[in-house]
Amino acid sequence: MRTKAAVLYAINEPLVIEEVEIGDPKDREVLVRMTATGVCRSDLSAARGFGRPHLPVILGHEAAAEVVKCGPGVTRVKPGDRIVLSWSPNCGHCFYCLEARPTLCEVYTEAAGVGTLWDGTSRIRTPGGDKIHHFSQTSSFAEHMVVPEAGCVPIHPDIPASIAALVGCAVTTGYGAAVNDANVRAGTNVAIWGIGGVGLNALMGAKVRGPAMIIAVDVNPEKEAVAKRFGATHFVNPGEVNDVPEAIRALTEGRGADYTIECSGRPEAIEQAYHSARPAGTVVPVGEARKEETVTFPARLLPDEQKRIVGSYYGGGVPERDFHQILGLYRRGLLDLDALVGETMPLDRINDGFRMLDEGVETRSVVVFE
Ligand SMILES: [Zn+2]
Ligand SMILES: [Zn+2]
Known part of the structure; x- marks a missing residue:
């Protein structure tokens, strides 16, 4: 045809x-x-x-x-x-x-x-x-x-087509990064880099788990209002602070965030996400950098700080299961x-x-x- x-x-x-x-x-x-x-x-x-x-x-x-x-x-x-x-x-x-x-x-x-x-x-x-x-x-x-x-x-036929479409990629990718790969626990601190299509969904996914604090990080100052509308409690603009990990430690009793989720794919943001996580915290790279790009971590810190780096792809779970979980939360008004x-x-x-x-x-x- x-x-x-x-x-x-x-x-x-x-x-x-x-x-x-x-x-x-x-x-x-x-x-x-x-x-x-x-x-x-x-x-x-x-x-x-x-x-x-x-x-x-x-x-x-x-x-x-x-x-x-x-x-x-x-x-x-x-x-x-x-x-x-x-x-x-x-x-x-x-x-x-x-x-x-x-x-x-x-x-x-x-x-x-x-x-x-x-x-x-x-x-x-x-x-x-x-x-x-x-x-x-x-x-x-x-x-x-x-x-x-x-x-x-x-899916149920009453789900609007445009919503169902977004569940097919951006929503599941971001939501799953927070819920499956970071596995955010209630009462914790989460920092999320890159408040775009995926980052907003990571933010909403984290919020479902009831963290104490969600820190949005983005170089675009206009993203502050967007991030806060979707549930961020704090906003850090890397262009306005000297040192992003230091700014995040200042918000988290000097320790760093329990979870850092990087959705921009920019190498400097991936390094910031590593350094902004607390010792034994979880670092979740989601954003896709270009193939030729690399990131650098101080070798000595890798064992000493005991951080977990968990790469996240398409939400890290079972997409077919997560689609239904996400649409269930949408129906209840939680996403x-x-x-x-x-x-x-x-x-x-x-x-x-x-x-x-x-x-x-x-x-x-x-x-x-x-
Ligand atoms: Zn996509
Ligand atoms: Zn297979």
């Missing part, structure tokens, strides 16, 4: 809106119709060549959809089901799935690395018949797409996901969504499909 999509043909070029050919779903695959997709920084990074995506490719990985047609062997969903797409569908059988680390699934990782579905082939072609690559087995910048059944997580949704736009305006992300708008641009 033909469907409208936004195709990336070249790094640093605008996405091209055009009709593409989508093949039938094969074994344990599902044809879905997108209902909403967020414009996430990982899409923008890929369009700029970070991670060297295979081209041409259809980006988009933060999405809600409706099941249209099921391929052979599909048992989890049926046509008409409303779903959140997981951009890390997992096989359930490999070493990492059995280690309860499904976001490291070997089957998913191999296919994502070559831009295909699990069988190593693509279901997307240009009208001329050339192969187009899949992105994270989601490729949601398209009206229709074929995805693995394992990436389809059914203000509505406040995350910014401008909504048709797929034709996707390049505007990238531009707004680049300009640092505080809310998420969401493409909604008719």
